[in-house]
Each structure stands twice: as structure tokens, then as C-alpha cells.
Amino acid sequence: MHSRPRAVSKEEASIPTLGDLEDCLVDTRSAIVAFSGGVDSSLVAAAAVRVLGERSLAVTAVSPALATGELDGARRVARTIGIAHEEIRTDELAREAYRRNGPDRCYHCKTELYDGLAVVAAARGFDAVFSGANLDDLGDWRPGLRAAAEHHVRHPLVEAGFGKSDIRRVARELRIPSAEKPAMPCLASRVPFGTAVDRTVLAQVDRAERAMKDLGFRDLRVRHLGAKARVEIAEQELARACGPDRGAVERAILGAGYDLVEIDPSPLRSGALTRGLPLADPGVGT
Known part of the structure; x- marks a missing residue:
């Protein structure tokens, strides 16, 4: 005797899933993930390697603004989820506007990052660059998103309708090591x-x-x-x-x-x- 399917509420139907995130990536031939090792970029990287396999690459920017231990953490996450991982050196301190530290500092930091990732993408033939920005970021002061727009960076978590709680939920389901990692901005x-x-x-x-x-x-x-x-x-x-x-x-x-x-x-x-x-x-x- 077959059981009747459980009714799904409107709220449940609107909860984004890993499948929704992966669906946003299927038409992408290859991609670099701007990868800090935090839960947001880790989930994007996990979805990217599931969909794109060897056509995905996680790249971590290393600079004096990166806290001690963060690079080692990123390496561990990348190994666990199985994505290829590389590092680039960025020099945001060479930018006078960054050193001046106005409210647009993150714009200059992200411009340095995306300039570097664009060089890697062009040299290696990657078609897209993904960030870990999510819906909750849209309700905050994020000048770095302007730099992303100028570099045509995609935000799969935004496209798939993910907020922070959704990200942690799916990261736990995938047993991503950074699922419970506190946010660690630069x-x-x-x-x-x-x-x-x-x-x-x-x-x-x-x-x-x-x-x-x-x-x-x-x-x-x-x-x-x-x-x-x-x-x-x-x-x-x-x-x-x-x-x-x-x-x-x-x-x-x-x-x-x-x-x-x-x-x-x-x-x-x-x-x-x-x-x-x-x-x-x-x-x-x-």
C-alpha cells in the first residue's frame, strides 16, 4: 500500500536547495571560485566541483589582510570537498585609496582581487568567476559588489535565492568543514x-x-x-x-x-x- 505524498507548505517550497544552486551552474563551461574558505564560498565551491568537476578551480587571495590560520583552513576545506585549489598574491596596500580607508575601502580591495582572478581566468581559459555573495549581503553596505559588477563576477548564491541560514543548512547537509565557521572578514x-x-x-x-x-x-x-x-x-x-x-x-x-x-x-x-x-x-x- 502506497503512502500518500506529504503536502508541502508554501514556506517549504520557497526554501532553496542544493539542486537550485547546482541548476544555476549547469550552463557554465568552467569557473573560478573566489575562495576564502568561509561557509559562503565553500558552498559555492562545493556546488561548482559537483557540477563542473575539473573545470572548476578555487582560488584564495593571500595578503597582509588575511588573518593567520585562514589560508590553512581554506586548504583543508578545498581538500575535503575535492576542488582544485590555488593561491594568488594580492597587494591591495599598494592602492592609495585602500590605505586611506574610506567607506569604499572594500571596493578597492575587491578590485585588486578580481583583477588578479581575471588574469588567472584569461590565462587558463576559465569562462566565469563566482563569488560567495548571498541575499543577506544585499541588505548591508557592500561596495565590493560594485567591483564584482565591473568585473562581471557572478553570485550563484544570490541567483539561487540563498540567505545565510540557507547556506549553513546546505553546508551541514554536505558536511562541509566550514559549515559552522564564524564569519571572518579581512x-x-x-x-x-x-x-x-x-x-x-x-x-x-x-x-x-x-x-x-x-x-x-x-x-x-x-x-x-x-x-x-x-x-x-x-x-x-x-x-x-x-x-x-x-x-x-x-x-x-x-x-x-x-x-x-x-x-x-x-x-x-x-x-x-x-x-x-x-x-x-x-x-x-x-
């Missing part, structure tokens, strides 16, 4: 707009955040405020930082070269420095 995002970015500042932020991770904290930001560092920590870890481990946190940050330490009593909110800026550029879908 180190320059810890520096308030208008404060110049250079190698010394980026290295100091990196030392401070690495010291925090050595204490067992996973999801945090060390905001660079000159001689002072403001430490922002995710809600589930905040009580420990403000309580029994407060002294260890302060010593860790002072050891990274800061003179003053402030532990923000409010939980970490990603994008704190861009809150109030306009939403993403309308060219995202190109």
Missing part, C-alpha cells in the same frame, strides 16, 4: 574608516585576535582604535570574557602591543563599523 575591517591601514596595523590586529583564539574564543573582533583595542565577542562567549577570563583577555591584548583594552559589554554584531551606511550597490546581479 583584518582591515577592524579599523575605523578614516584611520589609515598599513602592514603594521594589520599585523597588530592579527596578533591580538590570534592571542584571543589561543584562549579558546572563536567569534570575536579586535577593533583597532589607535593605542586602544576594543574587543567585541559573540554572545555565547561574552560572559567568560567579562568574568573569569577577563584578566587573561586583557593580558593577551596588551601583549599584542596595545596600551589600553576595552571589552565591549554588548555582544559582537558583524558590520558594526558600517552600520548606517547605504545598502549594497544595485549592480550585484550583473
Whole structure:
């Protein structure tokens, strides 16, 4: 006796699936994935290798703005999902507009990235470049999306209707190692707009955040405020930082070269420095 098929709600029918993502890629002959190893680009890379096989390549940009450990993490994810993986060196610090660190800093960073990926694509015959941008990014200040539009970068997660929760859900289904990885934007995002970015500042932020991770904290930001560092920590870890481990946190940050330490009593909110800026550029879908 056959059971009757279960009725599917309107809400369930609108939930994007891995199949939806793969369908967005089937007409692409070959592609490079701009690959940080975070959950967003990892899911795009996993879908790309499933659909395109050897005609897909994950490429990670290495620069002083990349936090310690991120490259090793990207390598592990690439091995696990089975996609070919390469690295390129980018030099966003050579761009004066990037160093100046205005609200459009990410535009100059992404322009450097996509310039580099375009060179690889042209030399190796890849037809497309994919990013890990998703629907949630469209509700935030993302000048890097303008750089993507100028370089004709595609955003498969946007095309397939994926928000962040959808990405993590499907990444868990595929057992992608970065499925639960906290977001880790570039180190320059810890520096308030208008404060110049250079190698010394980026290295100091990196030392401070690495010291925090050595204490067992996973999801945090060390905001660079000159001689002072403001430490922002995710809600589930905040009580420990403000309580029994407060002294260890302060010593860790002072050891990274800061003179003053402030532990923000409010939980970490990603994008704190861009809150109030306009939403993403309308060219995202190109």
C-alpha cells in the first residue's frame, strides 16, 4: 500500500536547495571560485566541483589582510570537498585609496582581487568567476559588489535565492568543514574608516585576535582604535570574557602591543563599523 505524498507548505517550497544552486551552474563551461574558505564560498565551491568537476578551480587571495590560520583552513576545506585549489598574491596596500580607508575601502580591495582572478581566468581559459555573495549581503553596505559588477563576477548564491541560514543548512547537509565557521572578514575591517591601514596595523590586529583564539574564543573582533583595542565577542562567549577570563583577555591584548583594552559589554554584531551606511550597490546581479 502506497503512502500518500506529504503536502508541502508554501514556506517549504520557497526554501532553496542544493539542486537550485547546482541548476544555476549547469550552463557554465568552467569557473573560478573566489575562495576564502568561509561557509559562503565553500558552498559555492562545493556546488561548482559537483557540477563542473575539473573545470572548476578555487582560488584564495593571500595578503597582509588575511588573518593567520585562514589560508590553512581554506586548504583543508578545498581538500575535503575535492576542488582544485590555488593561491594568488594580492597587494591591495599598494592602492592609495585602500590605505586611506574610506567607506569604499572594500571596493578597492575587491578590485585588486578580481583583477588578479581575471588574469588567472584569461590565462587558463576559465569562462566565469563566482563569488560567495548571498541575499543577506544585499541588505548591508557592500561596495565590493560594485567591483564584482565591473568585473562581471557572478553570485550563484544570490541567483539561487540563498540567505545565510540557507547556506549553513546546505553546508551541514554536505558536511562541509566550514559549515559552522564564524564569519571572518579581512583584518582591515577592524579599523575605523578614516584611520589609515598599513602592514603594521594589520599585523597588530592579527596578533591580538590570534592571542584571543589561543584562549579558546572563536567569534570575536579586535577593533583597532589607535593605542586602544576594543574587543567585541559573540554572545555565547561574552560572559567568560567579562568574568573569569577577563584578566587573561586583557593580558593577551596588551601583549599584542596595545596600551589600553576595552571589552565591549554588548555582544559582537558583524558590520558594526558600517552600520548606517547605504545598502549594497544595485549592480550585484550583473
